[in-house]
Amino acid sequence: MRRRSIFLISVACFGYALLYMPIVSVVVYSFNASRLVTLWGGFSTRWYVSLLSDDKLLAAAFLSLRIAVVSATLATALGAIVALALHRVRRIPGRILLSGMITAPLVMPEIITGLSLLFLFISMASLIGWPASRGALTITIAHVTFSMAYVVVVVRSRLAVMDESLEEAAMDLGGRPLAVFFDVTVPMLLPALLSGWLLAFTLSLDDLVISSFVSGPGATTLPMLIFAKVKLGVTPDINAITTIIIGLVIVAVTTAGLVTNRRKAASA
Amino acid sequence: MGSGQHDPAAFLSQPCEHTRQVSAPAKKATDPQLWLRRALRMPYLWLLLFFLAPFLIILKISVAEPMIAQPPFSALLVWGAHGLQGIRATFENYSFLFRDGYYGIIVLSSLKMAAIGTVLCLLLGYPMAYFIARQPPRRRQMLLLAVILPFWISFLLRVYAWIGLLDNHGIINHALMSMGIIHKPLAMLYNDFAVYLGIVYSYLPFMILPLYSTLERLNVDLLDAAADLGARRWRAFVDVTLPLSMPGILGGCLLVFIPAVGEFTIPALLGGADTLMIGRVMWDEFFVSRDWPVASAVSVVLLLLLIAPILWFQHLQNREHEAGS
Amino acid sequence: MNEATPMVQIRGLSKHFDGVVAVNNVSLDIQRGELFAILGSSGCGKTTLLRMLAGFERPSSGQILIDGVDMTEAPPYERPVNLMFQSYALFPHMSVEGNVGYGLRKEGLPAAQIRERVAEMLALVKLDNLAARKPDKLSGGQQQRVALARALVKRPKLLLLDEPLAALDRKLREHTQFELANLQYQLGTTFVVVTHDQDEAMVLASRIAVMAEGRIAQVGTPAEVYEYPANRHVASFVGNINLIDGVVTDAGAGRATLRCEALNASLSVVCEDAPAAGAALCIAVRPEKITISRAAPEGQDRNVVKGVVRDLGYFGDQSLYRVRLSSGTVLQVSAQNLRRSASLTIEWDDEVYLSWEVASTIPLRS
Numbered sequence: 001m002r003r004r005s006i007f008l009i010s011v012a013c014f015g016y017a018l019l020y021m022p023i024v025s026v027v028v029y030s031f032n033a034s035r036l037v038t039l040w041g042g043f044s045t046r047w048y049v050s051l052l053s054d055d056k057l058l059a060a061a062f063l064s065l066r067i068a069v070v071s072a073t074l075a076t077a078l079g080a081i082v083a084l085a086l087h088r089v090r091r092i093p094g095r096i097l098l099s100g101m102i103t104a105p106l107v108m109p110e111i112i113t114g115l116s117l118l119f120l121f122i123s124m125a126s127l128i129g130w131p132a133s134r135g136a137l138t139i140t141i142a143h144v145t146f147s148m149a150y151v152v153v154v155v156r157s158r159l160a161v162m163d164e165s166l167e168e169a170a171m172d173l174g175g176r177p178l179a180v181f182f183d184v185t186v187p188m189l190l191p192a193l194l195s196g197w198l199l200a201f202t203l204s205l206d207d208l209v210i211s212s213f214v215s216g217p218g219a220t221t222l223p224m225l226i227f228a229k230v231k232l233g234v235t236p237d238i239n240a241i242t243t244i245i246i247g248l249v250i251v252a253v254t255t256a257g258l259v260t261n262r263r264k265a266a267s268a
Numbered sequence: 269m270g271s272g273q274h275d276p277a278a279f280l281s282q283p284c285e286h287t288r289q290v291s292a293p294a295k296k297a298t299d300p301q302l303w304l305r306r307a308l309r310m311p312y313l314w315l316l317l318f319f320l321a322p323f324l325i326i327l328k329i330s331v332a333e334p335m336i337a338q339p340p341f342s343a344l345l346v347w348g349a350h351g352l353q354g355i356r357a358t359f360e361n362y363s364f365l366f367r368d369g370y371y372g373i374i375v376l377s378s379l380k381m382a383a384i385g386t387v388l389c390l391l392l393g394y395p396m397a398y399f400i401a402r403q404p405p406r407r408r409q410m411l412l413l414a415v416i417l418p419f420w421i422s423f424l425l426r427v428y429a430w431i432g433l434l435d436n437h438g439i440i441n442h443a444l445m446s447m448g449i450i451h452k453p454l455a456m457l458y459n460d461f462a463v464y465l466g467i468v469y470s471y472l473p474f475m476i477l478p479l480y481s482t483l484e485r486l487n488v489d490l491l492d493a494a495a496d497l498g499a500r501r502w503r504a505f506v507d508v509t510l511p512l513s514m515p516g517i518l519g520g521c522l523l524v525f526i527p528a529v530g531e532f533t534i535p536a537l538l539g540g541a542d543t544l545m546i547g548r549v550m551w552d553e554f555f556v557s558r559d560w561p562v563a564s565a566v567s568v569v570l571l572l573l574l575i576a577p578i579l580w581f582q583h584l585q586n587r588e589h590e591a592g593s
Numbered sequence: 594m595n596e597a598t599p600m601v602q603i604r605g606l607s608k609h610f611d612g613v614v615a616v617n618n619v620s621l622d623i624q625r626g627e628l629f630a631i632l633g634s635s636g637c638g639k640t641t642l643l644r645m646l647a648g649f650e651r652p653s654s655g656q657i658l659i660d661g662v663d664m665t666e667a668p669p670y671e672r673p674v675n676l677m678f679q680s681y682a683l684f685p686h687m688s689v690e691g692n693v694g695y696g697l698r699k700e701g702l703p704a705a706q707i708r709e710r711v712a713e714m715l716a717l718v719k720l721d722n723l724a725a726r727k728p729d730k731l732s733g734g735q736q737q738r739v740a741l742a743r744a745l746v747k748r749p750k751l752l753l754l755d756e757p758l759a760a761l762d763r764k765l766r767e768h769t770q771f772e773l774a775n776l777q778y779q780l781g782t783t784f785v786v787v788t789h790d791q792d793e794a795m796v797l798a799s800r801i802a803v804m805a806e807g808r809i810a811q812v813g814t815p816a817e818v819y820e821y822p823a824n825r826h827v828a829s830f831v832g833n834i835n836l837i838d839g840v841v842t843d844a845g846a847g848r849a850t851l852r853c854e855a856l857n858a859s860l861s862v863v864c865e866d867a868p869a870a871g872a873a874l875c876i877a878v879r880p881e882k883i884t885i886s887r888a889a890p891e892g893q894d895r896n897v898v899k900g901v902v903r904d905l906g907y908f909g910d911q912s913l914y915r916v917r918l919s920s921g922t923v924l925q926v927s928a929q930n931l932r933r934s935a936s937l938t939i940e941w942d943d944e945v946y947l948s949w950e951v952a953s954t955i956p957l958r959s
Contacts, residue, residue, distance in 0.1 A: 008402075011395040012411075018392075018469055019418050022429030025439055029432060036437070078311035085308040089301050092308070101315040107578045109530025111547045112567045115554060116322030119564075123325055145318040148311065168649055169682035171669045173696030173747065178303055183695070187686045206422045209532050209547075213554075223424050230428045230537065239432075242425040249420045253413075 023246060030239035047240040054237070057225060064205055064222040067136055071143035072200035076193055078144065079151025079200075084185075086152075087159045105149040114213030117142045121214060134216030142214045143207060147200035154199060158192035198252075330564035331357040361565035371566060375573065377544040381460065382528035385467030389524050390517065392468060393475035397516075398509075400476070401483040412480065415473050427466055427537050434462055434538070462538035463545070467528050475520040482516030483509075515584060522581040526574060546570055598661045600625045600751060600783040601646070606655030608641050615641040617807035618655070623751075628777045628784045630798030634830065635789055638807040643753055643787045647676045660750050670699070675749040679756040681740035683728035689715070689739050690724040696747040714746040717776070734765050741773075745782065754786045758793055770796050791831050795819070803827045819879075825957050828877045835878045835924045836957075841870050849874065849956070857920040860896045862954040875957040880927040882953040885914055885939060890948040897948040900924065902941055914939070916947055 030048075034041025051057060082102055085092060092098060105113065121131055121138050131138055166188065170180040186193075208223040215224065222241075229235050365371045400411045418426060433439050434457040441453040456462060486509065532547035539545065546566065553563045601623035608616040616638040623629045633639045644650040646657060648669035657665045664672055675696070684692050690711055697707040715721045718738040728736055737757070744752055757773065758766045774797050777784045788794050794801050795815040803810045803818060803826075811823040822828035829836065839851035839860065849867035851874055852859050862876050884890060890897060903923065904915035914926040926947060939945060 008395055008399040011392065012399040015392055015396040015472065016414060019415070019472065022426060022433055022469070023418065023421065025433055026425075026429045078314060081304070081307045082311045085304055089305055089308070092305075097320075098312060098315070101319050103582070105319065107526050107574070107581070109527070109547060109570060109574070111530055111532055111550050112326070112571060113322075115550070115563060115567055116326045117318065119325045119329060119560070120318065120322035141318055145314070148314075163680060163682065165678045165680050165682040166684060168647075168669070169676070169678055169743075170684070170695065171649075172647055172674075172676045173743065174670045174699035175695075176670055176699075177301075179699065181303075184684060187684075202420055206424060208424050209551075223422070226424060226428070227533075227536075230431065238425070238428065242422070242429065245425065246421055249417075253417065253420065 023242075026239050026242045027246060030236065030243040032236065032239075035236055047236045048244075051237055051240055051244075056220075057222075057237075057241075060220050060222045060225040063136060063219065067140050067143060067221065068201045068204040071140045071147060071204045072197045074140075074144045075147040075151050075200040076197045079148040079196060080155050080189065080193060082148070083152045083155035083159060087156060102149050102152050105146040106153070108146075110146075110207075110209040111213075113146055114142070114210040117145070117210070118213045134214060135219035138214045138216070139211050139219065139221065142210050143200075143204040146210065147203045150199050150203065151196035154196040155189060155192045158189055162188055198256075326564045326567050329561055330361055330568050331359060332561050333358055333360065334559055334561045361561045362569075364562065365565055365569060371549075371569075374544045374546050374549050375569065378529050378546040379573070381463060381543075381545060382467070382525050382531070385464050385471070385528050386521050386525045388464055389468045389471055389475045390521060393472055393479055393520060394513075394517070396472075397476045397479035397483055401480055401486075408484075412477075415476050419473050423470065424533055427470065427533055430462065430466060430469070430538060431457060434465075457538065458540040460539070460543055462540075463535050463543055466534035466538045467524070467531070470534060471524040471528060474523040478519035478523060479513065479516040482513045482519075486512055515588065519581070519584050519588075522577050522584070526577050526581065529574060530570060599623055600627070600660055601785070602656075602658040602661075603642075603646075604656040604658070606642070606645065606657065607653050608638075608645060608650060609653045614807050616645070616652075619807075619809055621802060621809060621812065623783060623785060625783055626781045628774060628786065628797055628799050630786045630788060630794035630801045631804055632788055632791060632794040632801050632831070633804035637804045639787045639789075639804050640755065642804070643676070643755055643785070646751070646785065647674055647753055648672050673750040674753060675744035675747055675751075676753040676755065677740050677744045677757055679759060681728075681736050681760070683736060683739055683743070685728055688725050688727055689720060689731070692728065692739055693743045693746050696743065700747070710746055714742045717745075718742045733761055734769065737761060737769065741776075745780070749782065751783045751785065754784060756788055756790075757786060759788075759790070766793075773797060795831075803830060805830070820955075822877070822955060822957065825875060825877075828955065828957055833880050833925055833927075834955075835880065835883075837876050837878070837922075839874055839876060841868055841872050841874050844868065844870055848951075851876070855920055855922045856898050856918055856924075858896075858898045858918075860954065861894075861951045862956050863952050864956045867956070877955040877957055878924075878949055878953060879955075880913070880925040881929075883924070883926045883947050883949045885916070885926045885928055885945050885947055887939065887943060887945055890946050892948075894951045895948045896951060896954060897946060898924070899944070899946055902939060902943045902945055905937075905939070905941065907937070912937070914945075916945060 031043050031045065032039075032041055033044035033046060082098070086095075086099060086102075117138075118134075121134055124130060125132065167180050167184050170184045171177070175183055206223060207221075208227050211221045212224055212227075215221070226238055226241070230238055396415075400408055400415075403411060431438070435441070436453040436455065436457070438457070440456065441450075444450045445453065530547045531545060532551055535543050535545040535548045536551070539548070550563055550566050550570075553559055553566065599622040601621070603619055603621040603623075606616060606619045607614065619638075619642060631639045631642060641650060645652050648664070648667060648671075652665060655665070656663060659673060664674075684695065687695065693714055694707050694711045697710060702710075711724075712721065715724055718741060720735060720738055720742065723731065723735060728739060731739065737760070741757075754773075758769055761769060770793060786794070786797055798815060800812060800814055801818050802812045805826050811818055811827045813821070818827060818831055822831065822834075825836065828834050837853050837855055837860070839853035839855075841849050841851045842859065843850040844864075844867040847863060847865055847867075848861060849864045850859055850861050853876075860876065862874075864874075868874060898918055900916040900918040902914055903917045904913075906913040909930070911927050911929050914928070915923050916926055917923050924947060
């Protein structure tokens with residue numbers, strides 16, 4: 001038994017090392033004054049400073065953020081409706097089709113999603129003249145389509161454990177259906193809607209493959225730019241971007257953790 | 269119950285003032301789900317237009333002939349002066365895929381690489397999930413969070429981070445050489461090894477989470493019962509824990525295998541020129557040779573290959589749901 | 594509407610769920626100011642009946658009139674009916690005050706009036722000092738009172754209570770049960786309580802409807818339901834009872850004599866329209882109606898059987914005996930321990946006489 005737990009502990013240590021080693025190394029080397037990975041040229045923030053003057057990169061980051069915010073918001077709204085309908089409405093025309101269309105993007109290879117959407121946009125443009133050009137709009141549409149599926153999963157799992165008598169109570173007290181929805185359902189679903197939004201936001205911000213397919217000239221998202229750069233190897237400014245993103249994630253996760261903890265403490 | 273200043277009798281004597289007076293016969297009930305059913309139209313249409321339609325278009329293009337035109341393929345429906353005149357479909361693209369052999373090799377190679385990556389992921393993920401599930405609850409939460417946390421950091425950047433570690437002039441080779449363990453850099457980047465590592469690294473959380481949830485639910489008493497009945501620890505594991513955690517093993521493996529087959533980023537960044545994975549080939553087929561019909565046909569074949577594991581996964585999920593409720 | 598119209602009239606109400614009958618042709622009148630209980634085991638259709646009264650389920654057939662107005666098709670938010678949920682269903686994101694005021698806000702009352710009525714209601718249920726708390730910071734009993742206040746503040750014509758005391762622990766339940774009955778008496782609102790707990794129904798209600806398999810088995814006051822159960826089901830569901838099958842040997846003049854093989858004895862029963870000789874008749878006796886003694890009992894007009902004490906349970910205030918008769922049948926007997934004594938007068942394996950008044954014997958229609 002003793003020997004086995006040593007085995008387990010060492011495997012776990014190896015696993016966690018595997019998960020965190022690359023992240024840590026990128027963070028450390030983002031402060032390396034030298035351009036070479038192997039050479040420690042002293043502590044420096046020069047790569048961060050050079051980021052600020054990289055207009056192309058800033059534009060890509062801004063475009064990515066804009067697309068992520070819009071697509072996450074739309075995906076959350078649409079996904080919440082689908083989740084609610086699948087949970088509540090007994091007779092949906094083509095229920096199997098709907099639940100198929102909402103689960104398929106979760107397992108669909110990105111490359112196929114990207115390719116098929118591109119073909120759609122091209123066909124639509126030649127048929128009805130819309131969308132006239134590909135760019136931020138088509139990327140947003142693509143992101144909404146696949147991240148909606150993730151929102152549905154998150155919201156449905158919350159709905160499954162929600163006490164439905166809360167809504168009945170509100171209706172019993174005189175709330176009409178729409179009022180009940182905003183007075184009770186939305187506040188109860190809020191944690192799920194928030195995590196669904198965050199998930200959609202992250203997926204959008206992170207997406208390389210689908211964006212590459214449906215984007216057009218002039219619209220380069222941050223992952224597309226990064227990909228173009230890192231195909232040629234390590235570049236210190238990408239290390240700096242990675243570090244910034246890691247910092248943001250840590251801040252977000254800690255805040256989310258604190259909020260849930262406070263809520264738990266409040267309800268204890 | 270009533271206190272002095274709040275006289276229940278006074279409460280009673282106040283007129284009942286329901287705003288909706290009931291003296292008139294009540295209206296027919298409005299359907300409380302009416303608005304939801306109406307609202308559903310929007311996402312429904314969205315999915316039909318942006319998910320189903322593109323998929324049908326892929327099918328259509330895969331049976332078209334490549335043409336030097338815009339768009340670069342022939343039309344499926346032939347329209348004449350008197351409406352539809354015929355359907356022009358060809359299976360040339362598919363038969364090309366099978367005749368050519370190149371694509372067959374790539375598909376097999378993708379399946380093989382995804383399968384090996386999945387097995388490696390399981391070999392690392394199972395002990396980790398087992399380890400986490402056996403910790404006290406507070407530490408369990410911490411350790412799980414530590415598994416999930418990297419997921420929130422950009423996938424692309426995490427894959428990129430390995431370049432700096434694995435490169436011939438990278439951190440690992442540098443460290444090994446300066447310690448005198450090796451004298452020549454180990455070739456760890458731009459080959460299949462790097463791709464396997466990338467798959468294990470990227471998909472480890474997807475393996476650990478379903479494994480953890482079955483292992484956590486597993487009753488410790490069962491192990492004690494097995495031990496009580498004379499099973500050695502190892503036998504108890506093989507006879508009890510392993511079979512009972514089978515749903516988690518299958519779930520985790522499918523969750524890794526399905527996306528790994530079509531993976532693009534990992535082979536593109538970490539793989540070598542001879543690393544054949546279908547995602548990467550399709551990318552090249554499309555962006556480099558611009559052969560849309562063949563790219564479409566490859567997509568359809570890839571999807572057909574993935575349908576079986578996807579349905580299996582769905583089946584597992586449904587069973588899990590039923591067991592849960 | 595005049596005062597004589599019942600507050601609730603249920604006419605031929607049925608509800609099917611995918612071919613399964615949950616409520617089967619129920620007709621029932623509930624008077625104004627009544628505290629009416631619907632009693633039944635789980636799955637008997639009582640909850641479905643309640644949900645149809647509240648408007649959450651649409652009846653498959655039949656009619657519901659509330660205060661003389663047809664409400665069969667009205668949605669919950671248009672009914673002068675409020676429901677106190679078994680889970681209380683308090684909105685976790687609203688304070689006590691917010692919860693209680695919700696219904697009034699939906700009525701669109703002015704804020705000042707809402708504040709006033711909420712304060713009044715909270716005082717009535719003694720929660721005025723907890724108005725700002727969130728529900729999850731309240732004890733079970735306090736939550737129950739918030740739920741009650743929230744349902745009552747709208748001054749419904751009819752208050753429905755779904756297992757109102759089920760979530761409380763035993764001590765609190767006994768206390769709350771009287772408070773609830775008291776509050777109902779003070780307010781005069783019509784209450785309909787749905788419960789599976791016969792004690793709860795007996796203590797609270799002015800009338801009880803016993804439900805079984807989607808139908809109403811009997812409606813009556815608690816005493817009527819207990820002392821004059823209409824059939825076997827009601828008799829065995831409400832309270833403890835000994836059921837004995839027999840065959841009528843002699844009938845007439847409001848009495849019947851029957852031969853009970855199970856007791857190996859002949860018994861008499863007071864029975865208005867007794868079936869003719871030769872017919873089967875089931876009779877029932879409550880354990881507390883039976884006198885247990887070692888000496889042969891005296892007195893007229895009693896049924897007497899003999900047996901041996903097989904089991905006894907001492908509960909302090911009373912003792913329960915299980916007595917086996919020569920035929921093998923076991924009868925339950927309970928006796929109040931009226932005298933203070935450390936030793937029991939009747940012990941295990943004692944030979945005893947069981948006797949009860951003929952008038953205490955309940956004839957049951959099958």
